[in-house]
Amino acid sequence: MNHSGTESDNKGLVEVTKDKNGIQQVVLRNHRGASARVSLHGGQVLSWKTERGEELLFTSSKAIFSPPKAVRGGIPICFPQFGQRGSLEQHGFARNKMWVIDQNPPPLPSDSNSNAHIDLLLKPSEDDLKLWPHSFEFRLRVSLAVDGYLTMISRIRNVNSKHFSFSFAYHTYFSISDISEVRVEGLETHDYLDNLCQKERFTEQGDALTFESEVDRVYLDSSNIIAVLDHEKKRTFVIRKEGLADVVVWNPWEKKSKSMVDLGDEEYKQMVCVDAAAVEKPITLKPGEEWTGRLELSVVPST
Template sequence: MVIAIRSLQFASHGTLDQHGFARNRFWAVDEDPPPFPTNTLNKAFVDLILKPSEEDTKIWPHSFEYRLRIALGPGGDLMLTSRIRNTNSDGKPFSFTFAYHTYFSVSDTEFLISLFYLFSEVRVEGLETLDYLDNLQNKERFTEQGDALTFESEVDKIYLSTPTKIAIIDHEKKRTFVLRKDGLPDAVVWNPWDKKAKAMADFGDDEYKHMLCVEAAAVEKAVTLKPGEEWKGRLELSAVPSSYCSGQLDPQRVLQGS
């Protein structure tokens, strides 16, 4: 998993990385964190903090504090709570967009007949009938059709006004990943497929077969903070066993569960 502040505004600055700079900076352990809303009972957690370096302010001239709590529950659930505060002393607001870059391992293709069969085994529930921006078509807006998302070609979409729960159902592994989110209205779904995977230096030629990127995000509308204001975003990830029901997994049981 890679954590990043990913901003459309950042992308307009040639000296900034495509996905922002928080993802490849050194963080410090936060020795004096403010109270976090997450319940830490029976959870192991660490608090991290990121502040801009002198080099960072040359490419994005704002002062901020980005606090991140990473908590692990006894059942293996992972909870990420981000808090970003504007600490500018010049009275200037700033805007950013944000995404947790979460990559999920999906079924092995070894015993499957074809790529189409592989990705019909992997379904995303919770985004059907929603509007999305298609990054492969100049961010043109469409409405998702069908009962669930399945994959047979390159996908790079930003889903808008998404629910607080999204499920990734993997029939082959009989496992469902559940994303629960707060303060993150959008969801990015990405898979490079074969041609783009081969063109990426840091991505194996066949790795697209075994991964799916579903990101909790706030990217359609930039978050704007005045000095002293703080934004919060939270993501909880869990993996639960799934069972077949009349030959199909039952995603509604997962989505409606606590």
């Protein structure tokens, strides 16, 4: 029987629970036993598991789960900025705010492959408006498909009187066997800004990106399909994106890991961040305009 993502199907596959700090979390399951867990703190996906229960996302053993600290791992949402600029905190405030479950989500194109989904909503508080004086509605749909694909659709609407600009990233922490065994494909021949060299611009020469030291780059106008190959685990993550021109690749390596309180000294070996992002050219919305940024993650066996 083909289960389309109708509301009645969605009911038994979506469970609202609380973590030990009393923060609401939503667990999505598909009929085959794959799962995803989303926290209302930050609208952050904290876990994504295969039907065999294998965890696909990295979360640090030292992650701090008490707001307003963002959780080190999963998929933090960076909005309205990626990086550090002006008076806003690094990577913006969306990942530190409490979101609500959207009771009246606008209809999205019916996705017959969607198995379970949740719609979350973030609106600015009075404090947010003091820091970033723009009125917006941020709607996020997280869905887990029949085949275990994880999809995140962000829709940001300007409900204000004047236009505003923002940068954005799905800051995805992939769980890997060993960073030295990993290669990222789909970035070859693209230009990138190297954050370790004052954002100097280079062109990717290799046929794949491999890791031997700290990497912190923004690949510009990248292709919409990127692959992260984990040789040891014999699996490949496939990243598909829409509305997001750039790809951020980050691994802090040894020295930086030791300076981060919420990351174990050796944990950089088990993670790599490959983000669908809009960094170089910010997105500008006129009053009433809406932007959509879509990320789809899947995992396939590889040699």
